[in-house]
Structures are given as structure tokens and as C-alpha cells.
Amino acid sequence: MPSRAMLAPAPATLPIVSSLAPAPLDRTTRVFPPLAAAGAGAGFSLFITLSVCFCKFSRKRPPPPAGDDSTSPRRQPPREFSYSTLRRATASFSPVNRLGQGGFGVVFRGTFSGGKNVAVKVMDSESLQGEGEFQNELFFAAKLDSPRVVPVIGFSHDRKRRRLLLVYQLMDNGNLQDALLHRRCPELMDWNRRFMVAVNIAEGIEHLHSLEPPVIHGDIKPSNVLLDKLFSAKIADFGLARLKLDQVEITVAPERDGGGEKAEDYGSAVEEAESVMTAATGCEDFNFGSVDHPPESVARVPGSVTASPETGVAPLASPETTATVISVSPEMGESEKEGGNMITRKGKESESKDWWWKQESNVDRGKVKDYVMQWIGSEVKKQRVPSSIDWNEAMAATASSSSSSKKLEKKSSKRLDWWLSLEEENEKKKKTKRRMVREWWKDEYRRELSKKKKKQKKKKKTLESDFCSDDGSSSVSQWRRGGNSKGSSIDWWLDGLSGERWSRARGNSHDSVSGEIGKSCGISSTPSMRGTVCYAAPEYCNVDSNNVSEKCDVYSYGVLLLVLVSGRRPLEMTGSASEIQRANLMSWARKLARRGKLVDLVDTKLQNVNQEQAVLCIKVALQCLQRLPVSRPSMKEVLLMLNGEVSLPELPTEFSPSPPLKTVRKQRR
Numbered sequence: 001m002p003s004r005a006m007l008a009p010a011p012a013t014l015p016i017v018s019s020l021a022p023a024p025l026d027r028t029t030r031v032f033p034p035l036a037a038a039g040a041g042a043g044f045s046l047f048i049t050l051s052v053c054f055c056k057f058s059r060k061r062p063p064p065p066a067g068d069d070s071t072s073p074r075r076q077p078p079r080e081f082s083y084s085t086l087r088r089a090t091a092s093f094s095p096v097n098r099l100g101q102g103g104f105g106v107v108f109r110g111t112f113s114g115g116k117n118v119a120v121k122v123m124d125s126e127s128l129q130g131e132g133e134f135q136n137e138l139f140f141a142a143k144l145d146s147p148r149v150v151p152v153i154g155f156s157h158d159r160k161r162r163r164l165l166l167v168y169q170l171m172d173n174g175n176l177q178d179a180l181l182h183r184r185c186p187e188l189m190d191w192n193r194r195f196m197v198a199v200n201i202a203e204g205i206e207h208l209h210s211l212e213p214p215v216i217h218g219d220i221k222p223s224n225v226l227l228d229k230l231f232s233a234k235i236a237d238f239g240l241a242r243l244k245l246d247q248v249e250i251t252v253a254p255e256r257d258g259g260g261e262k263a264e265d266y267g268s269a270v271e272e273a274e275s276v277m278t279a280a281t282g283c284e285d286f287n288f289g290s291v292d293h294p295p296e297s298v299a300r301v302p303g304s305v306t307a308s309p310e311t312g313v314a315p316l317a318s319p320e321t322t323a324t325v326i327s328v329s330p331e332m333g334e335s336e337k338e339g340g341n342m343i344t345r346k347g348k349e350s351e352s353k354d355w356w357w358k359q360e361s362n363v364d365r366g367k368v369k370d371y372v373m374q375w376i377g378s379e380v381k382k383q384r385v386p387s388s389i390d391w392n393e394a395m396a397a398t399a400s401s402s403s404s405s406k407k408l409e410k411k412s413s414k415r416l417d418w419w420l421s422l423e424e425e426n427e428k429k430k431k432t433k434r435r436m437v438r439e440w441w442k443d444e445y446r447r448e449l450s451k452k453k454k455k456q457k458k459k460k461k462t463l464e465s466d467f468c469s470d471d472g473s474s475s476v477s478q479w480r481r482g483g484n485s486k487g488s489s490i491d492w493w494l495d496g497l498s499g500e501r502w503s504r505a506r507g508n509s510h511d512s513v514s515g516e517i518g519k520s521c522g523i524s525s526t527p528s529m530r531g532t533v534c535y536a537a538p539e540y541c542n543v544d545s546n547n548v549s550e551k552c553d554v555y556s557y558g559v560l561l562l563v564l565v566s567g568r569r570p571l572e573m574t575g576s577a578s579e580i581q582r583a584n585l586m587s588w589a590r591k592l593a594r595r596g597k598l599v600d601l602v603d604t605k606l607q608n609v610n611q612e613q614a615v616l617c618i619k620v621a622l623q624c625l626q627r628l629p630v631s632r633p634s635m636k637e638v639l640l641m642l643n644g645e646v647s648l649p650e651l652p653t654e655f656s657p658s659p660p661l662k663t664v665r666k667q668r669r
């Protein structure tokens with residue numbers, strides 16, 4: 001037990017010396033007084049040094065890292081990093097730190113001075129997908145908050161080098177494609193772990209679909225699933241993601257001779273209404289809650305709108321109705337209060353479109369981007385902002401900063417000019433590249449076909465029937481016959497394949513790194529312009545289709561589930577005749593289902609296989625792979641099935657084991 005004297009505070013003047021100083025009656029000190037004094041001095045100076053170090057360290061310690069799930073209950077909004085910070089973190093984008101390559105550009109590992117590890121995606125100016133992905137990623141990053149989604153920590157851009165950068169939380173075990181099929185991580189050779197990965201992914205997709213409005217990922221595939229330290233899976237890459245929007249009817253009154261200002265008003269009203277139509281319903285949650293908006297920039301938009309030239313604005317829902325809240329930056333449009341409702345009016349230099357509702361299929365992409373650029377220029381704060389905003393405070397802040405806002409505007413418009421010029425240039429490049437890719441792939445494919453024709457006519461037929469059989473996703477024969485079915489046209493093939501072919505031609509796809517493609521001709525991960533071959537649902541392949549729904553993700557999940565269980569790519573051609581009927585994983589699974597031999601599909605290298613669970617996974621996958629989107633289960637149902645909480649519905653008849661021949665044959669008399 002310590003004595004009272006020891007616990008009592010030491011005299012203020014010599015705190016340490018007194019505690020370290022020898023007691024007057026100590027013999028040793030009497031014998032060695034110089035030694036004791038030296039010891040005390042050394043101790044004192046050591047203490048001083050340590051306390052100075054401690055003070056420095058505690059002052060310099062960085063704030064809790066953004067995106068760290070363990071420390072923050074809600075993810076921080078993406079923040080802007082300076083280019084030099086990211087350059088330093090990645091050792092000047094050293095090849096040593098290269099993690100992978102996608103259609104967007106190269107991804108590097110980075111470490112901030114505080115020790116936080118990140119992944120930095122760099123969009124090179126040559127990128128085919130870059131800008132769209134960049135916009136989408138930022139938008140969804142601001143909104144999505146789930147442990148099953150890879151968090152985007154921030155972004156940056158470098159004017160000089162014309163680069164856009166995105167910063168993600170580092171996923172230590174890379175992407176699933178690589179871990180499962182290339183590196184063959186021992187951890188993934190255990191059934192339980194693999195099953196957990198399947199459940200994690202289902203949870204992630206279910207989360208996206210459960211949002212209001214639902215988010216459709218649009219490119220679910222193993223290379224877009226990343227694995228953290230503990231091999232739990234998170235969904236990444238929202239470059240092709242979109243919001244599912246309900247159709248909203250718009251009635252526009254017949255055009256009138258208004259001229260002058262009225263006509264202009266009318267024009268803006270129509271545009272306004274169009275933007276509302278794309279916004280559709282129930283999206284109140286998507287207002288960048290974490291981004292600082294002044295209160296006057298909030299527009300309330302009802303679910304259904306009738307634009308009228310008389311009013312010049314879209315009539316709005318009553319305050320009682322659940323209204324959609326759209327945040328618009330001050331530069332984007334002037335807002336005005338009218339009849340108790342907030343409305344948005346078009347300013348001269350700026351339009352008030354809600355860029356982030358616009359998806360590539362139904363709007364002029366150029367215009368969409370203007371808004372992104374404006375947003376980037378004005379709305380994303382360098383400093384993080386609290387997730388809930390006090391509008392009164394925000395208003396006061398806006399008033400006090402009116403003088404600085406002009407400077408900001410100038411800065412923003414400079415940025416915007418730069419972005420626009422970049423965009424124009426990239427658009428041209430994209431077109432040329434797409435044409436080149438198509439031509440290249442056409443030639444390549446024709447060459448391959450004619451070779452095969454010469455070699456083996458019989459085999460060719462089997463191959464065709466395998467490809468075109470029951471999954472409907474591939475259309476070699478249609479192409480050959482010159483069929484122009486919209487459902488799975490040559491365009492889709494070209495689009496789907498060109499990405500990977502292109503990047504492989506350049507020799508920089510992460511698939512090509514392993515060299516496995518060369519051996520097996522497997523096609524598994526295709527950085528693509530619209531979905532990924534083999535993973536894209538048949539209806540998703542239809543360029544003109546408006547059928548894109550959550551069920552597209554369900555289909556892709558079905559393919560991914562088969563890949564997980566079988567430990568192979570969805571399309572693998574080894575060339576040998578016996579392998580041809582297995583070439584297409586989906587067709588093979590269906591065939592095995594008909595034969596009642598689903599177990600044959602399970603990866604033979606797996607350990608601790610729970611066969612019942614594995615077969616359940618294949619059956620769930622087959623449910624997901626049904627051609628009609630309505631027949632496919634929802635992701636919620638998929639999760640329940642995987643967890644054994646609901647029983648599996650009957651497999652579609654075409655997958656049921658064939659009835660014995662006796663019962664089928666008609667008895668002849």
C-alpha cells in the first residue's frame with residue numbers, strides 16, 4: 001500500500017527532483033552524492049523530454065480517419081484533398097503502389113502522414129469511363145452509408161495534369177475476382193468463408209435496393225467486390241449505378257405565342273418540369289444531407305407534376321404531402337418562396353437542373369456534367385461539415401460571408417471552364433476509341449470464327465448452341481445471322497467485350513496480369529461501357545430499354561453466386577470437346593439442374609463444404625438467373641433464402657430434373 005506521503009502532491013517548485021531526490025538519511029547517497037545528483041538530473045531531463053514529446057504528439061495526432069467504420073457511426077462526407085497530399089501519400093503514384101487497373105484508370109495504394117491507408121483511383125485523361133464514373137461515384141459516396149459498401153473518403157483534381165482522383169478506404173485483400181480466381185487465397189478455399197462472402201454481397205445489394213429511391217448498382221461482378229482484412233466483402237464501383245425512378249406523368253399545355261420573356265419563362269418551365277420528371281418520387285433522402293446548402297437553395301418537388309406555361313413554374317404539392325427535397329447550389333438557381341412552398345427559378349448564368357437525377361440514358365450528358373462541375377466548384381467543402389445542418393446557422397453564415405462568395409463564384413467558374421473544355425475533348429476521344437474498339441473486336445471475332453469453321457464444323461454447332469442456349473445473354477448466332485434483336489444485339493456484345501478486349505490489348509487489365517486468360521480464354525471481368533458480359537441481365541443489354549430495375553442486379557448476383565460456388569469464371573473455353581458443354585457456367589448449371597446433379601458444380605478444391613448449403617446457393621442462383629425479371633426474386637428474398645429463413649420456391653420447370661422417359665413417351669397402340 002502506498003503511504004499518504006507518496007500520494008500527497010509534491011511541492012510545486014521541484015516536483016520531480018523532490019520525488020527522485022534521495023532521502024537525507026539514505027546511506028548510499030551519503031556515500032555517493034555526486035552519482036545520485038547525476039541520476040536525478042538525468043531522470044529530470046528524461047521526464048521533460050518525454051512530456052514535450054507527448055504534448056507534441058497529442059497536438060499533431062490527426063482527427064479520426066474519415067470512413068473509419070469503427071470510430072464513426074455515420075460515414076463522413078467525401079472531402080477534397082489537395083493533389084500534393086495524394087501524390088505524397090502514393091509516393092508520386094509509384095508503380096510499386098499500384099493496386100489494379102479498371103476502365104477508369106489506375107488505382108494506387110496510399111498512406112497518409114497519420115498512417116491511414118487508402119486506395120487512390122486516378123482517372124487518366126485517356127479514360128473511356130472516367131468522368132461519368134467520377135460523377136456517379138461522388139454522388140453515391142455522399143449518400144451510401146453501409147458497412148457493405150466500400151467508402152469513398154474523398155476526391156481531388158489536378159488542373160495541370162488533367163487528372164481526377166477518388167480516394168477510398170483501402171481494402172486489404174483486393175477484389176474478389178483476383179482473390180478467388182487468380183491468387184486462390186487459402187481463406188477463400190474454406191466453404192464457410194465463401195458462403196459468408198456470398199451473404200455479405202447479398203446484404204450489400206439488398207441495402208442499395210432498400211433505399212428510397214432504390215439504387216441499382218448496374219455492374220455487380222467479382223472485380224467490383226472488395227475484401228477487407230477479414231475477408232468480409234464490400235461492394236465497390238458505382239460508376240454505372242443509377243437511381244430507380246418511377247415514371248411521372250407530365251402534361252405540358254400546348255405551345256402559345258408568348259414571345260419575349262413569357263416564352264423564355266415557358267422554356268424554363270418545361271425544362272424545370274423535365275428535370276422534375278426525371279426526379280420522380282420519394283427522394284427526400286437524397287439531398288446531400290452532409291453538404292452545406294443554404295436554406296434558400298432547397299427546392300421542394302412533388303411526386304407528380306403538371307407544368308403549365310401560364311404559371312411558368314411547376315405547381316407544387318401542398319406542404320402536407322411528402323415532398324422531395326432537392327438541394328441546389330446558389331449558383332444553380334435562385335430559389336423563391338411562393339405560397340408557402342419553395343420553388344426553384346432559373347438564373348441567367350446558371351440553370352437549376354438537378355443534375356444528379358439525370359442518368360445517362362435519358363438526358364443530355366453534357367448538361368448533366370455542368371451541374372456536377374458546379375457542385376464540385378461550390379458545394380463540396382474542403383472541411384467536413386456536420387451531417388445535420390442547422391439552417392438558421394447556415395443562413396447567418398451565408399449572410400456574413402457574402403463578400404467572400406463573389407471570390408468563390410469566380411473560382412468556381414474558372415474550375416467549370418476547365419472542366420467543360422476537358423469534357424469536350426474527352427467526348428471526342430471517347431468516340432474515336434469506341435469506333436476503334438468495335439472495329440478491332442469485329443475483325444478479331446471474324447478471324448476466330450473463320451478459323452473455327454475451317455477446323456471443326458461439328459464442334460462449332462455445339463459451341464453455338466451452348467452460347468446461345470438458355471441464358472440469353474450471349475448472341476453469337478444472332479450476330480452471325482445478322483439478327484438485329486434489340487435484346488442482345490451485336491452492339492451489346494461489342495460494348496460489353498470491348499472494354500476488356502481493349503484493356504487487354506493494352507496489356508493492363510488486372511486479368512491479364514495473371515496470364516490466366518491466355519490459357520483459358522476465360523472472360524470474367526470486363527470493364528465495360530454498359531454492364532459486363534456474362535454478368536449483365538438480358539434486359540440490361542438492350543440499349544433502348546427502360547427496363548433497368550433492381551432485377552438486373554439480381555441477375556448479376558446469380559452469376560456471381562455460381563462463380564463463388566464453382567470457383568470458376570462464367571465463361572471458360574479450354575478447347576477440348578468434353579469441356580465445351582461446360583464452357584458457359586450458367587448453361588451448365590441449368591443442365592445439371594435438369595439432370596438433378598447440382599453437386600457437380602461445386603468447386604472440388606473447397607474444404608469443409610456444406611453440400612446442402614452449396615446446392616441451396618446454386619438453386620438460389622438459378623432463381624436469380626431467370627430470363628423474365630419478374631420471375632426473379634428480390635434481393636430481400638434472396639437473403640432470406642440464403643439464411644434459410646424462407647423455403648426455396650420450386651425451381652422453374654425448365655430446370656427441374658427431366659421426367660423418366662417412360663412417362664414422356666406416348667404409348668403407341
Ligand SMILES: Nc1ncnc2c1ncn2[C@@H]1O[C@H](COP(=O)(O)OP(=O)(O)OP(=O)(O)O)[C@@H](O)[C@H]1O
Pocket residue numbers: 099100101102103104105107119121150168169170171172174175178219223224226236237239510525526527528
Ligand atoms: N479501395 C480499394 N482497396 C483495394 N483495392 C482496390 C480498391 N479500389 C480498387 N482496388 C483495386 O483496383 C482495381 C481496379 O479498380 P476499379 O474499380 O477501377 O476497376 P474495376 O472495377 O476492376 O473495373 P471497371 O471499373 O472498369 O469495371 C480493383 O479491381 C481492385 O483490385
